[in-house]
Amino acid sequence: MSGPLTGLRVIEFCDEPGQLAGKLLADMGADVIKVEPPEGSSARAIGPFVKDIPGPDRSLNFWYYNTNKRSVVLDVETSTGDRDLARRLCEQADIVIEDRTPGIMQPLGLAYAGLVDAAPGLVYCSITPFGQDGPWAQFRTSDLVSLALGGPMAMNGYDPEDAPGAPPIHGNGDQAYNTACHAAMHGIMAALLERLETGRGQHVDCSMHEALSCTTEVGMPYWLYARQDVIRQTGRHAAAVRTERWMYRAADGRDVLIFGVGRDNASWAKIKQWMQEHGFGQQFDEERFDDPLARQPARGTAEAREIMQTLASFIGEMPAEEIYRGGQERDQAWGIVLAPDETVHDQHWWDRGFFVHVSGEGVDAPVPMPGAPYIFSATPWELRRPAPKLGEHTGEVLAELRST
């Protein structure tokens, strides 16, 4: 069995912003050829590095975002011969993805307009901070700057008493780049489906700013329908008015996330009994707690406040794991605030075959790595090879090109 994109050839001119799009295609079977300059993609210079020793094949960022790809070194900036090779690769490909500033690819002959005549079936996706045109098209960004302008950041932060004067906070992990690549995937797949009908390719103009701007949940509807900006709060949804806390510290110092308590009466009975067995919330037998709406934190009722206060004391005497699993076993969608690496200890993900093992320069034995975001029954996600070393496939790919 192999992925649904097996047989598709992708040429990738991407660094940090667009490299996830190439990975998503490669992990589902596409042959993704990453064209890199002689010094390598800038992502190869991003830490953390294996044992903190920098080197083009030691970046864990590059390891993660470039699985299943092949690497070809071509100096398209300065060598006309290499540029010609890159152009031929693109003309024979099904998909090109690039994340260069608008205008950069034209003089190289590698923009969509320069390729479409020779390759009318080509799906060409440009992933840029703001799109191909508009007053900000040439603005420069980083992941932080894009999360700021695009809207996600304004919704994350703290209650004033937790961190007086704190700014809005950005989530780490290149989430602006990731979101742009998720949108790019939608565009590429839609274009591929259309191509099956007509044989024609097209240009996909993917603006990170637009991808982010439609990824802020209630933030935008609150403005569109109530002309109100939501306010940010510690560890929970930004809202029009302050709401009850969701995040509480357990006895072992770890935080748990309480998303609703007893949304229906059946699960409320279970959670109530559990707390009462531990000596908390004897008053919950009173009738006023029987109304599910009165119990919900966002409604601002006295009952909800009382429940959350009692629950906070209860949590404070229990280890986080017990709260999490005890809650889930009583039909509560609760969680532990885990560090990203702590997910590796949860056997559930191993049951599902989620983690894969990857090797590379500087490690003695393969290490676990997050695997498939989706399980396909007929055409599964697959780790065929780790991220390529710089130029590892130059000879191989150019030999293939000569033979066509």
Added chain:
Amino acid sequence: MVKLPLQGIRVCDLTWIIAGPTATRVLADFGADVIRVEHGQAVDAIRLGRPIVGETPTLNNSGFFNYINRNKRSILLNVRHPDGYGLLRQLIAVSDVVVENFSSGVMESWGLGYDDLREIREDIIYCSVSGFGHSGRDREYTTWGPTAQALSGLTMMSGLPGIQPAGWGYSYMDHTAGYYAASAIMMALYHRKLTGEGQQIDMAQVEAGIVLTGPAFLDAMVNGRSWRREGLPPGNRAWQPEVAPHNTYPCAGEDRWLALAVMNDAEWQALVRAMDEPDWATDKCFATNAGRLEHQDELDTHIADWTRPQEDYALMTLLQAAGVRAGVVQKASDRFERDPQLASRGWWHHLPHAELGNCEYDGVAPRLSGTPGELRTGSPLLGEHTHEVMREILGLDDEAIASNEAAGVFM
């Protein structure tokens, strides 16, 4: 009229809340006929979701519901009624895709697990989006967006050091699980068009979240460094690459902030020139990235002193002209009222809605030059298309529709 890329694809949409409807929003934007099957007895809670227009929820006046359900049709079907259940199976038989985001086990309990669906339609594409997936020891656990963010590590990766994490102030993983589901469905459609073979896609929202933590996860596996340690999360300072200045700085006005990221010495020199070369900035200790990292507190204080009296958009324009990566922390109001980029690219759209009036919407993020996505209709009223779908797709005549109506099938 240009044919849309997913035109002719019918989606039997059993989703609710946010993650599932986000997936079908993408499919609908690209032209799929998305039919939301709704149940009057267990109505989508987002139909009551604020903001609403007017004083009391009517199930059709939620701006939030409207925002994520444009371009779709809605039918009311009582699947607990044998005839309603039969009509659902008939709808599945003429659908290309079934998508749902119930808890694991619900579809099987209805007799609609993947094996059952295949008996109804051999080449069906069945995508489920649940918290923990449909396999594994904890498959019966449930999540909402915030739960998934906590359990995947994303919550901890957002915040100031030394206090509780700030996390994400909305269900980022509802959006994102929906985005992955939409990609997956389109990949499965691609495979089916080539081979005729359908398949099952089992998505776990938490796994999609863990996928977004790769390098942080690998740092622990390779270097033994957990994110649960002093100094992390780093606020708005840079985790990787390690560069400075990289932060948010206050501007004139209430709660106005500028994000700024200097990635190398050349960009630092550009920032210094843009600031008119103040004495402090020419101090040797700031000349290199290593020096700037070492003196980051002092550096951030100086830059904040410079930004504090200035207007944020003017400052962004000044810095961008100098080649410095800088951007205003835009609220929803800023994006809608002040953002010239979104405005100039025609990002905002208008469509009428029976109860909400003339509504504003986002556009479609990836723009396809030949067959772009489009906005055709606002969100459907509850059951708005029941009769239409029964007549046009399932071939019921007026008499059959009336008798089903009388029997309580369409409720």
